[in-house]
Amino acid sequence: MAKTLVGTVSSTSPNKTIVIAVNTRKTHPIYKKQYMVTTKFMAHDEKNECKVGDKVSIVETRPISARKRFKLEKILEHASLTKEDLKVMDEEKAPEEKSE
Numbered sequence: 001m002a003k004t005l006v007g008t009v010s011s012t013s014p015n016k017t018i019v020i021a022v023n024t025r026k027t028h029p030i031y032k033k034q035y036m037v038t039t040k041f042m043a044h045d046e047k048n049e050c051k052v053g054d055k056v057s058i059v060e061t062r063p064i065s066a067r068k069r070f071k072l073e074k075i076l077e078h079a080s081l082t083k084e085d086l087k088v089m090d091e092e093k094a095p096e097e098k099s100e
Contacts, residue, residue: 002060004073005041009054017068018045020058043070053079 007022024037042065043058050056055077058070 004057004059005070006055006057006076007041009050009052009056009079010040012045012048012050012052014042016045016048018043018050018056018072020056020070041070042068043072044068045072050075051079055079 005020005022007020009018010021011019020041020043022039022041024039025034026037027034041058043056044061044064050072054075056075057073059073060069061071063069064071
């Protein structure tokens with residue numbers, strides 16, 4: 001059975017590739033304190049449809065390249081506004097404010 005992981009897209013810079021950060025909670029064996037561990041996986045995104053911040057599901061597959069062992073199954077949740085979107089919105093507001 002293939003592994004299925006859920007994580008957040010942290011990078012989309014390589015073509016048809018996404019980097020997913022998967023957070024896992026672990027418990028220390030002696031002190032019993034819980035802590036977060038973040039693991040990054042590279043996955044194949046055939047249509048280049050993911051953006052940074054999207055919550056996605058990836059599934060294990062045959063090796064696609066030296067570091068890619070997963071492929072995009074589906075996008076669970078799209079990211080809210082990104083920094084680039086906010087910059088564009090600010091630039092659109094700026095001329096309106098100057099004209100007043």
